[in-house]
Amino acid sequence: MRTVSTLALFLFAMHASAQQDLSKYKWRNRVLLFSASSLKEENFVAQYKNFLDYPKKLDDRNLILFTLVKGRIYDKDLNVVSNYDVAALRKKYGLPGNFNGLALIGKDGATKLKKEFPVEPRTVFESIDQMPMRQKEMRENIDD
Numbered sequence: 647m648r649t650v651s652t653l654a655l656f657l658f659a660m661h662a663s664a665q666q667d668l669s670k671y672k673w674r675n676r677v678l679l680f681s682a683s684s685l686k687e688e689n690f691v692a693q694y695k696n697f698l699d700y701p702k703k704l705d706d707r708n709l710i711l712f713t714l715v716k717g718r719i720y721d722k723d724l725n726v727v728s729n730y731d732v733a734a735l736r737k738k739y740g741l742p743g744n745f746n747g748l749a750l751i752g753k754d755g756a757t758k759l760k761k762e763f764p765v766e767p768r769t770v771f772e773s774i775d776q777m778p779m780r781q782k783e784m785r786e787n788i789d790d
Contacts, residue, residue, distance in 0.1 A: 668735070668751060671710065676758075676774060677751040680713040681741045685724060689746060689763045697767050698722075707774045708753070714741060753779055 668677050678697070682690035690713075697704065697711065704711070712727070713720040719730045736742065739749050739757050747762035750770055759773050774780050 668712075669755065671751075671753075672755045673753050674708065676707060676709045676753055678709055678711050678770065679735070679739060679741065679749045679751060680711065681736075681745045681747060681749070682713065682715050683744070683746060685713070685715055685720070687746070693748070693763045693765065697770075700767055700771075703767070703771055707771065707780065709774070716743070750774070752777065 671677055680690065680694060684690070694713070711722045713724065714732055714736060717732050719727045719732050719735065721727050739751065740760060741749055745762070747760065748765055748770075749757055750759040750773060752758045758777070759770065761769070775784070
């Protein structure tokens with residue numbers, strides 16, 4: 647019985663340590679979540695590369711990139727990131743497993759844009775630039 651209790655406690659601790667969302671980025675970063683069926687999928691590869699061609703624009707907008715593929719989440723360099731409950735992320739941000747597109751998550755943690763591939767980076771950047779918080783950031787950075 648003690649073994650079962652220990653196992654149950656261990657499994658609960660593992661589940662609790664898996665992040666259900668991207669809350670650690672809230673109020674600090676905007677998140678661009680890509681969703682694809684494979685990291686080698688032609689549409690995803692072209693789309694992802696297209697965004698990586700604009701590092702300054704990504705940085706200026708405090709934008710970080712993650713990719714959801716099947717049950718895994720990958721960082722900007724497409725390395726697996728652990729401690730995320732991918733199913734919970736998909737559910738929270740409305741990205742079913744068969745969705746091939748992206749979602750923009752604002753600094754407030756809310757989904758601001760969700761589109762299927764292809765998406766022009768300009769569309770995402772313009773969407774961010776229209777947000778009140780981004781407008782404030784741009785005004786404050788005029789003298790930089």
